[in-house]
Amino acid sequence: MTAAPATRTLTMVQAVQDALAQALEHDDSVMLFGEDVGMGGVFRASDGLRERFGAERVFDTPLSEAGIVGMGIGLALAGMRPVAEIQFAGFLYPALEQMGVQLGRYRHRTQGRFSVPMVIRAPYGGGIHSPELHSESPEGLVAALPGIKVVVPSTPADARGLLLSAIADPDPVMFFESIKLYRSARGEVPTGYAPLPLGQARVVRSGHDCTVLCYGGMVEVCLRAAQAAQGAGIEVEVIDLRTLVPLDLDTIGASVQRTGRVVIVHEAARRMGFGAELSAQIAERWLPSLQAPVLRVAGWDAPYPPFTSAEAAYRPDARRVALAIRRVLEF
Amino acid sequence: MTLSTADPRLDGTFCILEADGTPRQPTLLPEDAAALRMYRAMRRTRVFDERALVLQRQGRLGVYPLFGGMEATQVGAVLALNPPHDWLAPTYRGSGTALAYGLPMHKLILTWRGHPDGFRMNPDQHLLPFYTPIANQLPHAAGIALAEQRLAAREGRDPNVVLAFVGDGGTSEGDFHVGLNFAGAYRVPAVFVIENNGWAISTPTQLQSAANTLASRGEGYGIPAVRVDGNDLLAVHHVVQEAVARARRGGGPTLIEAITYRILPHTSSDDPARYHRSEDAVQADHWRRHRDPGQRLRAYLGGHGLWTDDLEQQLVAEVEAELRDALAQADAAPGIEPWELLEHVFETPTPDLLEQQSELRALHEEGGRP
Numbered sequence: 168m169t170a171a172p173a174t175r176t177l178t179m180v181q182a183v184q185d186a187l188a189q190a191l192e193h194d195d196s197v198m199l200f201g202e203d204v205g206m207g208g209v210f211r212a213s214d215g216l217r218e219r220f221g222a223e224r225v226f227d228t229p230l231s232e233a234g235i236v237g238m239g240i241g242l243a244l245a246g247m248r249p250v251a252e253i254q255f256a257g258f259l260y261p262a263l264e265q266m267g268v269q270l271g272r273y274r275h276r277t278q279g280r281f282s283v284p285m286v287i288r289a290p291y292g293g294g295i296h297s298p299e300l301h302s303e304s305p306e307g308l309v310a311a312l313p314g315i316k317v318v319v320p321s322t323p324a325d326a327r328g329l330l331l332s333a334i335a336d337p338d339p340v341m342f343f344e345s346i347k348l349y350r351s352a353r354g355e356v357p358t359g360y361a362p363l364p365l366g367q368a369r370v371v372r373s374g375h376d377c378t379v380l381c382y383g384g385m386v387e388v389c390l391r392a393a394q395a396a397q398g399a400g401i402e403v404e405v406i407d408l409r410t411l412v413p414l415d416l417d418t419i420g421a422s423v424q425r426t427g428r429v430v431i432v433h434e435a436a437r438r439m440g441f442g443a444e445l446s447a448q449i450a451e452r453w454l455p456s457l458q459a460p461v462l463r464v465a466g467w468d469a470p471y472p473p474f475t476s477a478e479a480a481y482r483p484d485a486r487r488v489a490l491a492i493r494r495v496l497e498f
Numbered sequence: 499m500t501l502s503t504a505d506p507r508l509d510g511t512f513c514i515l516e517a518d519g520t521p522r523q524p525t526l527l528p529e530d531a532a533a534l535r536m537y538r539a540m541r542r543t544r545v546f547d548e549r550a551l552v553l554q555r556q557g558r559l560g561v562y563p564l565f566g567g568m569e570a571t572q573v574g575a576v577l578a579l580n581p582p583h584d585w586l587a588p589t590y591r592g593s594g595t596a597l598a599y600g601l602p603m604h605k606l607i608l609t610w611r612g613h614p615d616g617f618r619m620n621p622d623q624h625l626l627p628f629y630t631p632i633a634n635q636l637p638h639a640a641g642i643a644l645a646e647q648r649l650a651a652r653e654g655r656d657p658n659v660v661l662a663f664v665g666d667g668g669t670s671e672g673d674f675h676v677g678l679n680f681a682g683a684y685r686v687p688a689v690f691v692i693e694n695n696g697w698a699i700s701t702p703t704q705l706q707s708a709a710n711t712l713a714s715r716g717e718g719y720g721i722p723a724v725r726v727d728g729n730d731l732l733a734v735h736h737v738v739q740e741a742v743a744r745a746r747r748g749g750g751p752t753l754i755e756a757i758t759y760r761i762l763p764h765t766s767s768d769d770p771a772r773y774h775r776s777e778d779a780v781q782a783d784h785w786r787r788h789r790d791p792g793q794r795l796r797a798y799l800g801g802h803g804l805w806t807d808d809l810e811q812q813l814v815a816e817v818e819a820e821l822r823d824a825l826a827q828a829d830a831a832p833g834i835e836p837w838e839l840l841e842h843v844f845e846t847p848t849p850d851l852l853e854q855q856s857e858l859r860a861l862h863e864e865g866g867r868p
């Protein structure tokens with residue numbers, strides 16, 4: 168007999184599924200639900216879980232995002248650990264009322280008497296020529312609501328470890344999963360119950376010339392840009408934020424103070440995107456270190472285009488990131 | 499294995515033709531010319547749906563939501579309208595409704611390619627865009643109908659009526675309830691059709707609600723409701739026509755639950771084998787073979803000497819020719835310049851949008867990759 172390997176290779180969506188299974192196993196108050204979740208979900212993130220853990224714990228809901236989140240709040244108030252799926256982040260909007268006026272405020276308005284340890288998972292982002300509203304990136308909207316943590320993983324290992332922490336967290340967590348990475352990202356993930364702490368960014372690539380801040384589906388894009396820059400003798404530091412709330416200001420600050428040049432990259436529209444918050448934090452804290460304006464590479468301030476080749480023009484690519492890197496260096 | 503193929507959802511539904519085309523209510527049969535016209539309109543949409551899937555497989559359409567098997571509900575209802583004056587709010591699965599209303603076929607193709615020309619609805623038609631976010635357009639329908647009510651009163655004429663569709667799954671969304679409640683509260687000229695096709699992706703209708711019928715929702719809003727055999731084009735047309743007439747003369751909204759079945763995958767990228775239990779597969783097959791809406795009306799027309807195989811072949815050839823022309827027209831639509839994605843955000847672009855547009859244009863014209 169050989170010992171079980173400590174890691175195995177999974178795609179991002181398999182890693183999510185594995186984390187869900189681990190959580191269901193680890194804590195019997197965990198419940199999984201959402202539209203079509205029972206049969207495995209439209210991306211198969213819950214494949215096989217109803218069969219394994221029973222229809223009391225893994226089940227379909229009526230088609231209502233407000234209902235899914237609202238019911239989840241109730242389940243959590245009564246001691247459960249609800250993990251709700253919103254089928255696509257573009258369909259989060261009907262649930263925003265529940266999130267903004269209830270989910271994020273419960274602990275505060277009851278002065279700690281009640282809390283809502285709930286996770287809302289949603290596939291987000293573009294890159295696969297989807298119909299309209301299937302490529303949205305509303306992380307900035309959610310991050311603007313007090314009391315809700317926001318996580319956006321970029322690797323299978325992070326997806327698995329961070330989701331386990333999100334489910335165990337005493338507060339509500341919004342968990343965005345990049346649709347583009349679901350099947351394209353493969354990597355080693357640990358076996359067993361192995362949560363990764365929220366609030367710690369990861370330096371994916373170190374460099375001293377420029378800091379690139381990104382998360383989720385944009386990390387691979389930024390790495391390509393960094394590689395291209397290396398060809399021109401520029402060493403780019405790429406930081407994967409992993410969690411937007413709480414934000415790892417220590418890691419960001421150390422890098423910014425060293426490089427003095429920052430490019431922020433996300434898929435969401437530029438205006439009021441999470442980059443605006445990052446840029447403000449950096450200016451407020453480390454302006455004296457900056458040697459160039461902080462630049463944002465983001466979606467344009469228009470709705471995300473459906474299906475077409477226009478998507479390539481909307482979603483930031485390595486070329487746009489590389490141009491921004493050049494601009495901050497040549498400033 | 500013997501599984502029952504009887505569908506309890508059909509109990510008590512209004513129907514004019516039995517599934518085999520035999521008239522159940524002979525006094526309600528339309529005139530021959532009208533029946534023929536409606537049959538042609540319905541078959542046209544089904545042929546389109548079948549060809550659309552082929553086009554999607556060839557990479558000539560994006561993800562496509564099929565409606566084949568539901569065309570009697572879509573076309574029967576829309577033919578009760580008076581386009582381009584009456585309004586249509588189609589669901590994302592409503593290609594058949596839009597075709598029956600008068601959306602040119604090449605526009606429909608462009609829509610499913612994500613081409614902006616497909617979304618630029620004809621200014622002379624009261625046709626709303628297909629809606630992706632489920633149930634969103636029902637409150638709009640109430641609002642449009644309220645405006646029509648007020649305009650008609652001011653101008654001393656009959657109001658234009660709004661016909662809005664929603665799926666069985668869609669009846670669970672808040673917007674469904676809000677839309678119907680408002681429509682009822684203001685007694686607006688609107689007709690709501692629930693396309694109850696048994697499924698919302700993989701979720702069967704029974705999981706949406708503990709209510710016995712979805713039509714029963716009407717009562718709670720003070721809206722009369724009818725349940726109809728959704729694969730009987732004559733029946734659907736009949737009840738929607740009555741509802742439209744009542745709405746037009748100030749009698750308020752109606753809720754119609756049309757019972758049909760999703761015999762095809764949810765969209766071109768779905769595989770029902772993942773979630774159909776064996777009895778579901780049997781049920782789907784039964785609806786496919788024995789409850790096809792085209793076969794039903796054709797059996798009736800054929801039995802009365804109004805339709806032949808030759809006419810059928812001719813009709814299919816006509817639609818295929820129309821589709822070829824439409825494809826050619828769609829293929830000839832100008833390519834999209836990337837910076838066009840920043841147009842139509844506001845009537846007059848704001849300075850920052852103009853700046854982004856020139857940035858995007860410069861990026862594109864520079865070309866090349868890092």
Ligand SMILES: Cc1ncc(C[n+]2csc(CCOP(=O)(O)OP(=O)(O)O)c2C)c(N)n1
Binds near residue numbers: 666667
């Ligand atoms: C607000 C919203 N939530 C989720 C979805 C994803 N979605 C697309 S179609 C669909 C099922 C719709 O079912 P139903 O209303 O019965 O209509 P059908 O597809 O059967 O025509 C779902 C959940 C969506 N489009 N909009």
